[in-house]
Amino acid sequence: MAMLLMTPKSKSDSWVKHLRAQDPGLDLRVWPETGQTDEIEFILCWKHPLGELKKYRNLKCIASLGFGVDHILRDPDVPPGVPIVRLVDASMIHAMSEYILTAILHHTRQFDLFQQDKSRKMWQARRPLHPQNVRVGIMGLGHLGVDAAQKLRLLGFPVSGWSRTLKHIEGLTAWTGPDALEEFLSQADVLVCLLPLTRETQGILNRRTFARLPAGAYIINAARGEHLVEEDLLSALDSGHLSGACLDVFREEPLPESHPFWNHPRITITPHIASLTDPRTVAPQLVENYRRVRSGLAPLHVINIETGY
Numbered sequence: 246m247a248m249l250l251m252t253p254k255s256k257s258d259s260w261v262k263h264l265r266a267q268d269p270g271l272d273l274r275v276w277p278e279t280g281q282t283d284e285i286e287f288i289l290c291w292k293h294p295l296g297e298l299k300k301y302r303n304l305k306c307i308a309s310l311g312f313g314v315d316h317i318l319r320d321p322d323v324p325p326g327v328p329i330v331r332l333v334d335a336s337m338i339h340a341m342s343e344y345i346l347t348a349i350l351h352h353t354r355q356f357d358l359f360q361q362d363k364s365r366k367m368w369q370a371r372r373p374l375h376p377q378n379v380r381v382g383i384m385g386l387g388h389l390g391v392d393a394a395q396k397l398r399l400l401g402f403p404v405s406g407w408s409r410t411l412k413h414i415e416g417l418t419a420w421t422g423p424d425a426l427e428e429f430l431s432q433a434d435v436l437v438c439l440l441p442l443t444r445e446t447q448g449i450l451n452r453r454t455f456a457r458l459p460a461g462a463y464i465i466n467a468a469r470g471e472h473l474v475e476e477d478l479l480s481a482l483d484s485g486h487l488s489g490a491c492l493d494v495f496r497e498e499p500l501p502e503s504h505p506f507w508n509h510p511r512i513t514i515t516p517h518i519a520s521l522t523d524p525r526t527v528a529p530q531l532v533e534n535y536r537r538v539r540s541g542l543a544p545l546h547v548i549n550i551e552t553g554y
């Protein structure tokens with residue numbers, strides 16, 4: 246039985262080092278040097294070539310090298326019945342909360358305006374928005390959303406969240422399902438998207454969504470670029486209805502040089518770094534799942550193929 250690492254768009258050295266550190270005897274192969282494809286029973290992948298996974302007849306598990314699995318499910322030839330697992334990692338969860346907090350504090354402390362003032366050598370005191378008066382609405386109350394919500398509460402922000410199924414989380418107003426979306430949006434001065442990319446959530450940050458937000462609302466998208474209808478964001482910013490946006494993810498990455506977001510004064514851009522996978526911290530869970538599958542146990546963190554996350 247062998248494990249295959251398939252990361253055609255990124256370097257594999259660090260993965261190999263940290264996976265081997267967990268198990269020096271691991272039969273680890275690096276795509277495209279697969280050896281006998283029938284010997285591959287466990288694939289680790291990030292943005293694999295579509296159609297590739299169906300070539301492995303004895304595959305028993307497909308592991309995403311990120312929290313999302315949309316990059317796997319967009320392949321129409323994913324072998325049916327093979328469990329797909331995602332990562333769950335405390336340091337990545339912490340990193341995402343740190344990103345969300347940074348983006349929100351940057352907005353409430355008006356750092357963009359101070360930067361503009363600096364370019365004009367202008368000394369102008371600006372009163373920060375008080376956390377108590379900034380209601381944060383988080384779309385997605387999963388591993389990332391809940392942690393960010395709890396940390397925001399500690400700073401005094403009133404926080405609400407929206408999820409597919411009902412949640413009871415102390416100190417958090419929770420909204421559930423499409424029927425509650427409008428009401429949830431109507432009380433979000435800052436809207437944070439931490440949803441998985443699925444059929445239901447694709448394009449969810451759109452004109453209708455923005456129209457339901459209070460005037461002056463601020464958007465943070467750290468989930469996937471395909472959640473956002475880019476033209477709708479530009480219109481809502483240019484009309485003055487939205488005050489700004491902080492975006493970590495884009496429909497096309499790297500963001501093309503000609504893209505209008507680059508020059509927009511009220512859009513902050515980061516290059517998909519909100520929470521980076523660290524091979525060192527996640528190698529243990531990947532090797533543990535490999536061992537589980539080898540001994541006939543169900544792997545951990547299996548996603549639901551029906552819901553797509």
Ligand SMILES: NC(=O)c1ccc[n+]([C@@H]2O[C@H](COP(=O)([O-])OP(=O)(O)OC[C@H]3O[C@@H](n4cnc5c(N)ncnc54)[C@H](OP(=O)(O)O)[C@@H]3O)[C@@H](O)[C@H]2O)c1
Nearest residue numbers: 312313385386387388389408409410441445467468519520
């Ligand atoms: N930018 C980055 O660096 C970065 C890093 C890591 C992850 N991400 C992105 O963040 C996403 C979320 O990660 P996670 O680990 O928090 O995911 P998760 O644990 O699977 O949680 C997903 C949350 O979204 C909710 N949800 C899903 N579909 C919904 C729908 N149709 N309507 C309302 N709520 C819905 C779920 O509701 P239920 O609780 O009811 O199931 C759940 O609360 C990942 O899929 C990935 O795309 C980005």
